Amino acid sequence: MKNAGILRRAGYSLAGLQIALMQERSLRSHVVLSLSLFGAMAALEVGRSWWAVMLLAVAVGWGFELMNAAVERLCDRLHPDRHPDIGAVKDLASGAAFVVNVTTGLLALAMFSERL
Ligand SMILES: Nc1ncnc2c1ncn2[C@@H]1O[C@H](COP(=O)(O)OP(=O)(O)OP(=O)(O)O)[C@@H](O)[C@H]1O
Numbered sequence: 001m002k003n004a005g006i007l008r009r010a011g012y013s014l015a016g017l018q019i020a021l022m023q024e025r026s027l028r029s030h031v032v033l034s035l036s037l038f039g040a041m042a043a044l045e046v047g048r049s050w051w052a053v054m055l056l057a058v059a060v061g062w063g064f065e066l067m068n069a070a071v072e073r074l075c076d077r078l079h080p081d082r083h084p085d086i087g088a089v090k091d092l093a094s095g096a097a098f099v100v101n102v103t104t105g106l107l108a109l110a111m112f113s114e115r116l
Contacts, residue, residue, distance in 0.1 A: 016066065024069045027062070034058045037108060044115045054111065057104040064097040 004012075020027045041054060071093040075086050 016070075020066055020069055024065075027065050027069065030062060030065050034062070040112070044112070046111060046115060050111050053107060054104075057100070057107055061097070061100045061104050064100045068093045068097045 021031070037054065037058065041051065072090055075089055079086050
């Protein structure tokens with residue numbers, strides 16, 4: 001619905017998150033990894049700057065995973081048959097999420113290497 005109120009739009013966004021959590025295994029893995037990361041950060045008492053960096057990195061990672069899931073679902077709905085272009089679109093979306101996830105992993109390594 002175009003130009004819906006802010007509460008209604010927030011409801012649509014939360015519905016999207018719910019769909020992802022219930023139907024997308026990769027996003028569920030992401031949630032588990034993120035919570036483990038935050039648990040380790042709390043246990044090691046990392047500084048506020050690291051919290052800011054890692055919260056941002058994890059949020060961007062979740063965003064890219066959601067967009068990747070949306071692209072995959074759109075591709076499958078609009079073009080269920082196999083086609084090299086559909087494969088490339090899915091690979092590109094997956095590659096975008098991969099770049100963010102690898103960067104987050106490297107940041108986590110840098111952070112933990114400071115503390116251990
Ligand atoms: N319709 C298609 N045509 C050509 N290649 C495809 C097609 N669908 C999937 N692929 C290839 O298979 C890969 C995996 O696609 P798939 O839709 O199974 O996603 P996935 O990586 O298994 O993600 P998820 O587990 O989140 O569904 C794609 O990245 C692409 O390379």
